[in-house]
Amino acid sequence: MKPSQFAKGFKARPDSTSSEKRTALDRLNAIDGIVDIQHAGQAAANGRSSAFVEDAGDIAAGPESEEYRAWRRANRYTAGQVIELLLKAIKPSPFNPRHFYLKTSIAELAVNLAKQGQQQAIHVIPDYENPGTFFVSDGGRRVRALKEANKDTVKAVVVDLPVGIESYKLGYDLNVQRDSQTVFDNAIVWRRFLDEKHFQSQRELADHLGLDESTIAVALSIAKLPETVMQEMVARPDRFGSNMAYQITRYHTARGSDATLRLINKITSDDLSTRQVADIVKGRASAQETPKTPGRQRYAxxxxxxxxxxxxxxxxxxxxxxxxxxxxxxxxxxxxxxxxxxxxxxxxxxxxx
Structure with a gap:
């Protein structure tokens, strides 16, 4: 892996084999599995003021990197332990698979957190070059909501995971499992990966992510849309998947942003199908008139x-x-x-x- 694939604060580790990638995911699953045990251990600690409690038996959730082991022992941290960290010490990862965070969604979560408190810990990775600070590995939405709720701390589990492109891939896989990864996130991030020369070609990126090159090509074409246009579609992933967004991109190329925003509103209000939008793009129908599709029933x-x-x-x-x-x-x-x-x-x- 090339040094250019890592942002400042990340240190390269040996190239990961497929078994090592599985080990990283297994380690994260193992960490989640022992969090409840660590909750009990914290209760037994009887309210110690320090954020880090004494390492109980130097337990680890599998093979560790040398840096993580040194950090863990120096801070008397037990793998999987839930601790409280200052929010100002938490920073986004430049390899975050998510780009878009809806303001309304963050605001709603902030209200929930203010009422019920944080129920699930986030995962963070130590920034070894800047001691005392951490990159978010999983939980960026909760971090934003806690800040919105004017909280000062966040419950977190400190994890030992490959960083850089590999940490992106792991986060991407987790988001896909949750069905929270959107084509618009992919469009922005994949375009940046190529612009910053983390990958030399679409094919190389596709091979690394285990995707068809055509999937990468569609996302990169969508990346040509202004973010203001993407924002109008991000809130409705059920209506604006890859195929619909691709048609929107073609329409934007021909008609510009204002007309495209009007079309997006019409798609939502009239529940247009991808085929109907394709007909509008090809000029077979007008964006002012909903084209008829035989057998399609309008909801009441x-x-x-x-x-x-x-x-x-x-x-x-x-x-x-x-x-x-x-x-x-x-x-x-x-x-x-x-x-x-x-x-x-x-x-x-x-x-x-």
């Missing part, structure tokens, strides 16, 4: 669904006898809980079937 009513103040999908009614519920971005536990509740309602006769 639409209701946004929110969980903990955050929009996660919608409920649409069609005609007199059809409901369509679409939810995204749920944790597996929340998804299973909602599914169980719906099944219970059906079986109990609260809903006639």
């Amino acid at each position: 009513q639409r209701l946004d669904i929110k969980l903990d103040g955050v929009t996660v999908g919608d409920l649409k009614s069609y005609g007199e006898d059809r409901l369509e519920l679409r939810l995204r971005g749920l944790s597996r536990e929340k998804r299973d809980e909602l599914l169980h509740q719906i099944e219970t309602m059906l079986q109990s006769g609260q809903i006639n079937t």
Whole structure:
């Protein structure tokens, strides 16, 4: 791996084999698995004032880098331990897979954190060249919300992970699992990776991420859009996926930002399909008139669904006898809980079937 692939504050480690990449993810999973144990250990520490408690048995969640081991022992830190760090000591990673953070979403989370407190620790990586500071590995949204709520500290787990491009890949994989990674995040970050020569070509980037080169090419074409236009689509990932965003990019090239923003509003209000938008782009239909698609039924009513103040999908009614519920971005536990509740309602006769 080339030195240019690492920002200031990151130190290169030997090239990772596929087994080492799996070890990094396994280590993160292991850390999550022992957090509850460390909570109990902190309670037994009886309210010590220091952010770092004495290392209980020098426990580690697998093989460690020399730098992390030295830092951990110097600070008497046990791998997986949840500690409180000053928010001013936390900084974003230049290899963060996320670029867009919705202000409304951050504000809603800030209200929730102010009421209930931080329930889940973030993951941070020590900046070994600037002692006492940390890069966010996972939890950038919570950090922003805590600042919005005027908090001074954040609960964190300090992790030992490969950094630079490899830390990006790990964060990217985690976001994909959560369904929170958007094509717009990819567009901005992948364009920057190529501009900064972290990769020499689209193919090299595609090979590193394990993606088709066509996926990279579509994202890079979307990167030509102004961020103000992207912002209008980021809030509705269910409506603006890669294919729709690609058509928007083509329309923007021909018509400019103002017309594109009007089209985006029409897509949302009229629930246009990608095919309908493609017809508008090709000039087969006018953006002022919704093109007809045989067999496509217009919904009669639409209701946004929110969980903990955050929009996660919608409920649409069609005609007199059809409901369509679409939810995204749920944790597996929340998804299973909602599914169980719906099944219970059906079986109990609260809903006639």
